Amino acid sequence: MNLRALSLRQTLLPTAAAVALAACGGEGASLRFSVHESQAQAASVHVQADHYLIPPAPTFRSSDGVTFTLTEARLHLKDIRLDLPQGTKCADVRGLLAGATCKGGESGSGSGTVVVPGPIxxxxxxxxTLPDLSTMRLPAGTYKRIDFRLEEAKAGEVAVTEPLVGYSLRVKASFTQDSTPSSLELNLKFSEDARFESATGVEVGADDELLALLKPQVWLEGLPVAACLQKGDLEMSSNVLLMDASAKGDCSGAEDTVKRNIKNSGDLRKSTN
Structure with missing residues (x-):
């Protein structure tokens, strides 16, 4: 599995920000993004009812042990392309949302490709997701890859109230600094193509989910946040820590480090139950 820039292809490993192809009542698989790995967790976050348990937010650490709890993560995508299982026809796909298409696979020897232009x-x-991808149904089988493009959201293409305008990925996480509740904010711009893939393929049945995950647990690897805060290499304003070009010393290039870690945080797998 890899995430590739325009001129760079990189191998992706496990994560928690996730694309899920989830089966629904035997109708086929649906495309879903989630930070939760298990099928039960992914389903529960959509339901506000006392008998559903909202799963705990993911936690992750800096290289010197500062613990963060993810509180917000939003992503802007375009040109999602999903190769169907070998020999699967576009006629086997149902419920394509407006603007989405399926191409190829009519002969039965190749596979079709679902294309969602976005923005999503x-x-x-x-x-x-906006627009809602949950009605799209995909056939069970072995999936090897999904491609999409990360781009900063632009005014006029998304809602005027969308906090992602000007960014590709926005992340917020809570942590404690000197016994004071604080927060981390990441406002990142990407302009590159991404691919999540499995060399052997991931087989999903009618009641399974195929997950393309982005795992926050690795996002701060290589960054000694506690030490950098103590030395002044990272600065906080109003109890908010920003990873930006102002970082220096052992945290010099922190924003690029985080972006690189995110690029290498993906995995394609079948959901656990």
């Missing part, structure tokens, strides 16, 4: 706004905490 993804709430990685809940799995909700």
């Amino acid at each position: 706004i993804v709430d990685l905490m809940t799995g909700a």
Whole structure:
């Protein structure tokens, strides 16, 4: 599995920000994004009812042990392309949303490709997308890859109230600094193509989910946040820590480090139950 820039292809490993192809009542698989790995967790975040348990937010650490709890994560995507299982026809896909298409696979020897031009706004905490992808149904089988493009959201293409305008990915996380509740904010711009893939393929049945995850647990690897704060290499304003060009010392290039870690945080797998 890899995430590739325009001129760079990189191998992707496990994560928690997720694309899920989830089966629904035997009708086929649906495309879903989520930070939760298990099928039960991904489903529960969409339901506000006492008998559903909202799963705990993911936690992650800096290289020197500062613990963060993810509170917000939003992603902007375009040109989502999903190769169907070998020999699967486009006629086997149902419920394509407006603007989406399926091409190829009519002969039965190759596979079709679902194309969703977007833009798509993804709430990685809940799995909700704008526009809503949940009605799209895909056939069971072995999936090897999904491609999409990360781009900064532009005014006029998304809602005027969308906090992602000007960015590709926005992340907020809570942590404690000197016994004071604080927060981390990441406002990142990407302009590159991404691919989540499995060399052997991931087989999903009618009741399974195929997850393309982005795992926050690795996002701050290589960054000694506690030490950098103590030395002044990272600065906080109003109890908010920003990873930006102002970082220096052992945290010099922190924003690029985080972007690189995110690029290498993906995995394609079948959901656990």
